[in-house]
Amino acid sequence: MKRVIIVGAGLGGLAAALRLRHRGFNVTVLEKLPRPGGRSNLIEENGFRLDTGPTLIVMKEMFDATYRAIGLDIDQRLEFRLLDPNYRMYFHDGTSLDVYGDMARLSAEVEKVEAGAAARLFQFLGEGAKKYELAMDDFVMRNYDHITDLVKPALGVRMLRTGAHEKLYKQVSRFFRTDKLRKVFSFHSLFVGLSPFDALAMYSLITYADLAQGMHYPIGGVYSIIEDMVQIAEETGVQVRTRAAVTEILVDDVTGSAKSGRPRAVGVRLESGEELRADIVISNADLPYTYRKLVPARYRRHYPDSRLDRMEYSCSGYMLYLGLDRLYPHMRHQALYFSRDYRANFDAIFRTKTLPVDPSFHINYPSVTDPSLAPPGHSVLYILVPMPNLQGKIDWQQAGPIVREQVLAKLEQIVAPDIRKHIVWERDYAPSDWERDLNAVEGTAFGSLSQGFFQSTYFRPHNKARDIDGLYFVGQGTYPGIGTPMVLISARLLEERLVQEWL
Numbered sequence: 001m002k003r004v005i006i007v008g009a010g011l012g013g014l015a016a017a018l019r020l021r022h023r024g025f026n027v028t029v030l031e032k033l034p035r036p037g038g039r040s041n042l043i044e045e046n047g048f049r050l051d052t053g054p055t056l057i058v059m060k061e062m063f064d065a066t067y068r069a070i071g072l073d074i075d076q077r078l079e080f081r082l083l084d085p086n087y088r089m090y091f092h093d094g095t096s097l098d099v100y101g102d103m104a105r106l107s108a109e110v111e112k113v114e115a116g117a118a119a120r121l122f123q124f125l126g127e128g129a130k131k132y133e134l135a136m137d138d139f140v141m142r143n144y145d146h147i148t149d150l151v152k153p154a155l156g157v158r159m160l161r162t163g164a165h166e167k168l169y170k171q172v173s174r175f176f177r178t179d180k181l182r183k184v185f186s187f188h189s190l191f192v193g194l195s196p197f198d199a200l201a202m203y204s205l206i207t208y209a210d211l212a213q214g215m216h217y218p219i220g221g222v223y224s225i226i227e228d229m230v231q232i233a234e235e236t237g238v239q240v241r242t243r244a245a246v247t248e249i250l251v252d253d254v255t256g257s258a259k260s261g262r263p264r265a266v267g268v269r270l271e272s273g274e275e276l277r278a279d280i281v282i283s284n285a286d287l288p289y290t291y292r293k294l295v296p297a298r299y300r301r302h303y304p305d306s307r308l309d310r311m312e313y314s315c316s317g318y319m320l321y322l323g324l325d326r327l328y329p330h331m332r333h334q335a336l337y338f339s340r341d342y343r344a345n346f347d348a349i350f351r352t353k354t355l356p357v358d359p360s361f362h363i364n365y366p367s368v369t370d371p372s373l374a375p376p377g378h379s380v381l382y383i384l385v386p387m388p389n390l391q392g393k394i395d396w397q398q399a400g401p402i403v404r405e406q407v408l409a410k411l412e413q414i415v416a417p418d419i420r421k422h423i424v425w426e427r428d429y430a431p432s433d434w435e436r437d438l439n440a441v442e443g444t445a446f447g448s449l450s451q452g453f454f455q456s457t458y459f460r461p462h463n464k465a466r467d468i469d470g471l472y473f474v475g476q477g478t479y480p481g482i483g484t485p486m487v488l489i490s491a492r493l494l495e496e497r498l499v500q501e502w503l
Helices: 011-022 060-069 103-113 117-140 153-162 168-175 179-184 187-192 201-213 223-236 287-294 305-310 342-350 396-414 431-438 484-502
Strands: 003-007 026-030 042-045 048-051 080-082 087-090 096-099 215-218 239-241 246-252 264-270 275-277 280-283 316-324 334-337 361-364 379-387 423-429 471-473
Touching (some): 011 026, 011 060, 011 223, 011 484, 096 179, 103 117, 103 179, 117 153, 117 168, 117 201, 179 342, 187 201, 223 239, 246 287, 264 280, 280 484, 287 305, 316 396, 316 431, 361 396
Parallel strands (some): 003 026, 003 280, 087 334
Antiparallel strands (some): 042 048, 246 264, 316 423, 334 361
């Protein structure tokens, strides 16, 4: 039985562990933190339970497929609720708009903002459907080995026909004339670490997936999926070790493949000094961190520090977690606040890497769907404020309180004027915390490597190391990229590769 060590118990690491165990591999997962989950983690304090990372499920079919691959039905193990509406959008002028998956209701909402927009909405979503099909067929659901896997004339024609190569905000602006609707239908590129002014229009597929497939909430929060996966791991013989930080991936020149002439990964060394041997080592840690910190420099011909320094890193986020001693039944489960100057907000985050003057932010109020997250009569509120990564050199000891005050002042305007006095528990999380706790390179929140064209598909780091035999990757650092559905697909692609190469 081939022995596999997985470094990191994030969603991708756990999904890979379950798939590989089902295929007959002997799997051990090593996690630095006290809990599994990686970026999909949990806070439980004073009777409050909050997800620290993803709070909702998009493209639930990828979670269904992961469980089916190991002979299980996720809906028999966990309870999901479909959000209705998907979002409430708050604007700087005090108005709001609800984004529904139901097209009749969504059409009525957009018509309130922009007369005639309903017809263009259907055109926009139709084009999004084409991009979704293009992406899934030709870019997402596949492993890459050679550049010829990507360069195909028919694919170029499809790209041109769908306009997937254009800039997202510019393309959205052809469908919608008002600033408000342009914001509503372009912000999704943030989920892959890109400004809508720089992202490819291909990423309007995320908007399409949100609306066409709906957004699902698992009762107990997204971390309930992590808990269930860990339970399955224990039941099937996967060993999951927490508080087991890996400090080095062991590489041996002697046992390297005679055919390839490359050295081979043979195990890992823990912070405690313990060494564990394996036939296969898989890293679910941030890929740039893996190369820079875990792989000895002499084995990194393809990923030396100079190349890692040149790579484009995703944005970060300031998180504010609140426990409240009252309920706000008028709130939606999920909402966004858009600042007046949308471009200035993104330029601060991605170009000048400075603190935005008037930040936009994401609001998650899961208590309206799931009262079990807080004591009776209480509720929880989660705020995510997109921010520059640590390349911006912001002092978060000083900046954190400034952003907190901006967010609370805006919440008093758009949600409830008394919200500040009802805070009975509070935690915040800054970009420096992402780096400290999760080894997130540059304190990135959504994933380390952003997904511009030259960090996507074939050009994204592959799930098989070029320098070292027996070393593989899973998660957002390899293809297809950032986001929980993509991470689950990465586990599937890794399984396909390992079955082909090792069984």
